Amino acid sequence: MVNPMLLLAMFLITAFLIALLDKLHRKISIYTIYAVLLIASGMGFWQLNTLLYNPNLSVVVFSAGFSAPLSISLQFGVVEAVLVALLNLFGFLGASYLYRRFLQSGAQAIALYLLVLLGANGLVLTRDIFNSFVFLEILSIATYAIIAVDQNKNSLVAGIKYMLAGGISSTLFLIGIVLAYRYTGTLNIDTWLSLSPIKTPGYTVALFLMAIGVFIELKPFPANGWALDLYQSADKGVASLISSVNTAAILFLYYKLMPLFTPALLEILTGAGLISFVFGNLIALRQKNASRLLGYSSTAQTGLLVFSLGALSLLGLPQGMVLRIALGLFITNLFAKSGLFWLCGVTKRNNLQDWSVLRSDSGLLIIFGIFAVALMGFPPFPSFFAKWQIIQIFGASQAWMWMAGLLIGSLLEVVYLMRWLGFAAKGESQSTLEKPFSKLFPLMVSALGLASVSYYLTLMYPQIGTNSIYPIMAFILFGLIDILPVKLKGVLAIAALSLWGWFVLLPPLPLMGQLFALILVGGSIVQIFAFMRYQGAAEGFFPSLTMLIFALGNIVLASTKLQFFLAWELMTLAAYLLILKGKKARVAALLFIVFSSFGAYLMLAGFSMMPNTVEGYLIILQANFMAIDWLPALLLGVAFLIKMGAVGVHYWLPAAYSEADDETSSILSSVLSKAGVFGLLMVLILISRFVSSSSISMMALGWIGVFTAFFGALMAVFQEDAKKLLAYSSMSQLGYIVVGLSLMTHLGWVSALYLAVNHLFFKGLIFMAMAAVFLRTGTRNMYEMGGLIKKMPIAFISVLMGIIAVSGVPPLSGFGSKWFIYTSLLEQGRYLQTALVFFSSAIAFLYLYRLIHTVFLGQAKPNQKDVKEAPIWLIIPQGIFIMAIMAISVFPNIITKPLSLAVGDYIAKPEWLNWDGYNLVLNSPTLHGNWNGNLVMYVTMGVFIIPLIWLLLVNARTQKVKQFNIVFAAERPYKPWTTHFAYNMFAHYEKALGFLVKPRVTAFYKGVAEGFHSLSATLARIYTGNGQTYMLHIFLYTIFLYLLLGVK
Amino acid sequence: MPEIFALILLIVISLGAAVYAVFTKKTITALIASGIISLSASIIYLLMAAPDVAMTEATIGAGLTTVVFLYAMKHVKGGEDD
Amino acid sequence: MSIAFKVFWAFISLGVVTVWGLTLNGMVHKIFARVQGRLGPPVWQPFIDIIKNNAKRTAITHGIMFYLGPVFRIAGGIGTYMFIPVLFGSAYFSNFSLSGDVLLVMYFIFFGQLGMALGAGEGGHPYSAIAVSRGLAQMTAFEVPFALSVISLVAQYGTLNITEIVAAQQGGFLRWTLFTNPLAVITAMISMLGMNMYNPFSVVIAPQEIPIGPPTEYHSSFLGMLATNRGIFAGAKLVLFMNLFFGGATNLLILMLKTFWIYMFSVFVGAAYPRFRTEDSIRFFLTYPTILGIISVLLFSF
């Protein structure tokens, strides 16, 4: 084993001698500390390696030849080894970031830097409490001093504030140590731990002072004003050092002290950590300054770590597990936070909006994305697994408040980080960056390190399964070949996905699973063609796209909750990235990810209350034998409803669908929403034993679905933007699906699934056709189009087929879905819901007519006279969808029978439902009805063809006239295109019913956002900038916690 | 007994000096008061049978710290008073 | 019954209803004229119009949808009719009602309207589009009470099958829906006012504002086809209402009698009232008749 004394001695010798080395040459001293830091890090890894093969090795070393209580002991166990390895590695990276500073500043700065690391290492290693104080002081004083590398007014002031705060907290710590010594008679933590508990108030005071001394060094809200100023003003290399190395070491000290605390004390500090996490993130919400934002975020993350350590220990978990979870959070924060600080230094932009400079630099943008995404706890980064486990544990221990706090804080974090990412990816900027290698190097190492650590941590979770790797692999592989031409990538993606789907995905699935696999994966594969329309490489689509599709498959294929959630989060992330590709999609993507994350966190909470699933046995199969309580069912249900865009939580939907690229919108609408359907179905299967169609819950769900359908349709009527119209239309259609599912009957579910399949076809079809239109006309406003039927007949036919199918007019398949919905609703006696569904589908005619009329019919715009038909790549999927629609229209049984079989696995087919050839006969006690899709098709064709023949006979030689020739009405307008009736087409409808669609939901969410922002602003007012006030905060905070502790 | 009286006297001196250090307008007097506190503290240490500490406090606390303050104040002429 | 036979009888019944529908149309014009103090056209004027229009030789077209619009329209009319059983108990006059229930019929009504709207749209005349937008808007509104009354019927009879609904009303006029479920019938009759688009709901073909409405650009045999459809469609709707609410008919005479009076109801109202604005008519349909419909549904759902 490595003697940790050597480690410290090495640091000291180097620090002492660095001044002499510097006299030789500046670079020698710099490279010396690089070597020292790397060696130290290597020692950590070596020790780790030794311990892995020899776990029983004694890891404690004493000084001065005496054993522990007399002398000072150092412990170099696994955790210490990990920390030593990581901290020194980051020390090295930080040092290489500061290379230029060191060249200017000289030996003293280099020595100071090294001593920061010495303090951190000592703090990690020592098991003596007073020795901790000494190392804490070394760490702090070295940090104070190194702040001065940037000698401007702000950093000097921040330094003074920091020193005063640090001075106060270390004084409290010291007093605490000595008071405690009075009771325990020892300074060694291990000896101390073996003492029997002491129960006098004085001892509690001593513990409290000790704890609070360390705790304040961890910068808890609200006693952290000094730290924020420091992060904002210090050189970014130093800020990074403070937020990673410094904080990590102190945090470990806190961890070492934790077993000494009384439960009451630990509870209070844990609560304070949670408060810090939530409020840190809350205040970060309105930050415009990048480094200060990172400061708040750092506060929050430290709070999170304190909270997790405390909470998990309080729950009595084994330390190994606590550490593993904390390590996941810690590592993510370490890599990502220091990386973000370095990135701040590279961009030299303080205002978040100016981060758009990254836009021109995809490498840095990717690195930024990795950091941000990791910090938010998206898979596959370690924090994802850590948060997952924490929430599971909280769920099992019924620690609801903690769970709520954790999730709220995480959500706030998502908001500001994603907003930032949005600025970076979508802002307007032309300026370029100066990128010295010394500053880029640590960034790259950190990003790569984070990725590889994620890989190893992922291996620690065997229940993930091999399938879960595919999406990430796809992302990486397609990321690597992203420079290839788009056509090639498309072919590769289609081939890979099809093979995977056929050989891996479909075989193990039950019928229901296969059905969804076909909808989700099959439907997506068809739409990959549309992406192949781009010229050149069209970078950025395929990694996310393939990840999305693999993740969609994995959702169906999941056998454990973790697999499901993992796939779900990957899907969300991929969809976010795809949406973000849209030209003006910054806000839309933000809304999407915020709502999705909200849903995901609800799902997380829901999953935590759900019993564990058996690995290797699909959830949708297990669901049949399992049962969950109403609360998890509610949480999960809401989560899936958010994804489907149910009324009230649909706010993200129109924005995301309309601002994403057209192909993406198509996938979002036709495929992605079905993932929500799948989830909701799963929840309903899980609770199917407790609820029936007439349960209040299902009635309520039904009403939610109906109102979604109704308001979606009504809002679609008033849109000028074709994609918004389609978006609301999707929402409306998903409402029908929800109603169908809420029936909990065989017929109801069949109708929902039938509609799901149908919706995939017709919405994919319409979106593709409209994508072609947008591509050719360059606008999405319908009133700016007109008369395109002559220019783009194929698109017109697609849209025509699509709207006939949407509206449910016989004979196309849409009628089937309507028939199913109505009969299943009526059969269950849900008459009023039926009426409202009927109203909604009548309203659908309005927007559908508007869509087809204003775009394809009426007068053509003169500036669109050269519009051409769409490229073949957009037509291929249209063709496939049209064929599919025709097939299930003529032969509805090819879809209804498998659906019925699939549903039959969960809810048996009732006796009174018969397939009589092509005739679907319903003979339930409450309802009789029948539908023969095949015959209807023939009759319709008959009654269509006969008049047509007649017309052709009597009116064969018609004279074709120009579009603008409307002379027959005895008028010839001066500018015919101005007579195109398109803008505000349903003004009268708005007069009558517009009051229903006043933007209440928008107002609500705006109000919520506004509320959070003003709360955030109000809270931020406590940071007055006055160092003295900050000291006052520290004291008052201490007193407050003390009063909470309530020592008698 | 005389030790107790000496102790009380020193405590009174140091507390008085401390209060004076807070209330005085001039920083230089506050500094001197703080030196007096350290000095009396070091005698208190001696009475408390801690000669090592006493010595250290006398040299570092009373001596060196004051010198350091004085030098620092030399460089902030004009800004050292409220 | 073989398919060929069925088709044959379907055509016979179609012929009957066309003639009857057109005759009713003619009568309506006459009645309106008399109410307004005019002499009015002869009752057979619709037949003359159709023949005249079909005989015209000059014809222009704005494109394929324009051409197909009337075809869609008449196919919608015929199709709707084809799925309605005409005479109760008659094997010959049951059309293709086996292939679907009342839901199919209700949705098939849209088929023609949608096609017509598309054709009119391609005509490029703003009046067409304006009229279509008004018509569709009003349609969504009057469909609500109508749907409610049908739902009420479903709650009452437990079937969607028109033949079964008629069967349930057999055995004396007191068993007609009119008497067993009067609220639903009132609701349905009000919504029929909208369906027939006479005053006060004549926003689609409002002569003072948008002469002729959707068919603005249509002429010659196109117009003839549309006129024919007006007969068929009116007949189909009347037969549907008769079946649903007035006990159906066992022979053609009763059918004529019942449908005549059903039609006359809307005509009388139309002759007596001025026209609503579109938004007013939407509001109207969504208030009183809808409330009535909801009450009738609630009455039968418990």
Place this chain on the structure above:
Amino acid sequence: MMVLICGLLLMLIGIWAMLIKKNIIRIIIGFSILDTGTHLVIVAIGYVKHATAPIVDKAVNISQNAEGGIQVLGKVVDPVPSALVLTAIVIGLAVTALLLSFAVRLYKVGNSLNINDYEELKW
């Protein structure tokens, strides 16, 4: 006991000075008073009634046992707090010196030592 209370009072006075004095130098003086108070408290905690300094010389009563080991019989004060205070004093000096040099530097940059004049970083 008296010394303990004296130390605590000195600490409180130091805190008081740190919290109400506007001048940074005065705040640092407050900090050093706080430090002195802390040291007094620590020494007071280590005191043993009627004991001598922990230096085993003639003043301390010792006896030699059979193996030649020396048994200290006389009362000495606890040496541990003394040892800790030694370290703490030096650390206090280091912090004070550093604080002062920050103050000096700040005065050269901002030409004021009033802590209220440096509130640019906030919120």
Place this chain on the structure above:
Amino acid sequence: MIKYLLVFVAIIGIGYIFLPFVMEFSTPTKLNPLATSYVQGSVNELNMPNVVTAIVVTYRGLDTLGEVTVLFLATAGVGFLLKRKHDMVNHRRKCSEILCTGASLLTPLIVLFGVYIFAHGHLSPGGGFQGGVVIASGFLLLVMANISFHFSHNLIHFSESISGFIYVLLGLAGLVLLGANSFLDPRYLPAGKWLDIVSTGAVPIIYSIIGIKGGSELCSVIDSLQHGGTEL
């Protein structure tokens, strides 16, 4: 006004926090076991009369090493903050004859006294730091008195570096000579005679090194602070 109120609350509150401790505090009448074993061990195993020194240099030598490091840090920090250009000249009043002579006579004595203090650290009160401060005060006198005296920066830096280096080496010697748990163990040199100046293993050497180290650090701090850095 509110601020004063809050400060008042804070002070009362901090006082209140200590209240339970003060209430139950009573001056002990005997040593706790750890302290007793320190006293015994110091006398028996290290042969050192000054128990505090035993703890500072030996038992808790790591703390002292840290303390030296803190001092080094302060020096580096102060020097770094108050960096000066090499050609900077201090304009000072010329000292009077008496003062100059007195100072140059006194300084060697003071330095000698400092050396005495740290060389006898293991026997009598005092030790490295105290001695170091005394040495530094000697030099301080020179600085204050004499215009022509300049610290030789190279010398100071050199002694800082080398003494620190030697200190760590002395610690490592224990590690090498006595085993893995013996970093900073002075017992690789003979314990010597009781109360002898050359006794107690390497402690006198270590304390002397600490004295030199501390002295040179403090000189450096004083030097840095007295010229105050460059004007910005």
